[in-house]
Amino acid sequence: MWKRWVRLTCYVVAVAVLGSCIKDDREDCYDPAEFLLYIKAVDTATGQDITSGGDAGEVMVALFDSLGRFVASRVLAADEVTARRPWTITDFDMAGKQVSAWGALGEDVEQSPPATVQGGFIRLPVDDEGWSAPPGDLFFGLDTIPSTAQERGRGEVVVTQKNAKLHVTVRGLRDSDDERYYFVYETPDSGYDFSGRPEGGRCRIRQAGRFNGDRELVSAVPCLLIHSTDPDNAGPGEGAVVRLMERAPDGDLELAVAQRTETGGYIALYPGRTTNVLIDLSGSASATVRVEVTGWNETFLWSEW
Secondary structure, three states, X not given: OHHHHHHHHHHHHHHHHHHHHHHHOOOOOOXXXXXXXXXXXXXXXXXXXXXXXOOOOOEEEEEEOOOOEEEEEEEEOHHHHHOOOOEEEOOOOOOOOEEEEEEOOOOOOEEEOOOEOOOOEEEOOOOOOOOOOOOOOOEEEEEEOOHHHHHHOEEEEEEEEOOEEXXXXXXXXXXXXXXXXXXXXXXXXXXXOOOOOEXXXXXXXXXXXXXXXXXXXXXXXXXXEOOOOOHHHOOOOOOEEEEEEEOOOOOOEEEEEEOEOOOOOEEOOOOOOEEEEEEEOXXXXXXEEEEEEEOOOOOOOHHHO
């Protein structure tokens, strides 16, 4: 009788503890045969946790070993990410594994399965005329799981806005016909490898403009682009090129090209930030180009210039 009572008591306690673990999502109790991998979305500009808002959408997660060789992958549905439900991994030890996570990929990107973390790619497709559509609001995170996380049975990868934004303002045009002008943006790369490094060859994107109340031609919306490889040290061929085009019956005309600023720097694109370009055609000499970098959801007002 005594032994039966002890066994029953132990069973009740075990169930109570397990129930507490599930209810409170406690980190001090877990199945040692499982590793729970969570995805957390963070706004680059504010540092706020935006996971529950669904901005990261569906997240594709790829695992690589300590040598960068592909191990496994899984897609977490958008509702799994927003509900903070993990990928439960039972097949191998996660200590030292590299995790590459991509959110909000959309349907219009090309993907190549990775053999290594620097192999494979996520790339913008090109149409028959050599143009690409702007990328979406891509999220990305890359991290290595430490042994302490393996011991706890859980880890977390933070994803943030991956692409850059470009906003262009043009002054000094002779009229304000929205249909007459448009922009062409060129970047050195058309995608990323699974380590997040830009690659894939040059990319060309067209975008409409609109005139604001000051008779300035501006980007219809800030355009999403593949960011520069090393924005703080962009050299020749590593920055963005902005072309102002005018529609004409006998072939469109290139009115101005912005590639370098008035201080000699190149137009760099920063992940999770907005590069604001001013092309001033109002002077008697050639166009003056100025650049200011702002936060993700900010555009620079050139009123002081």
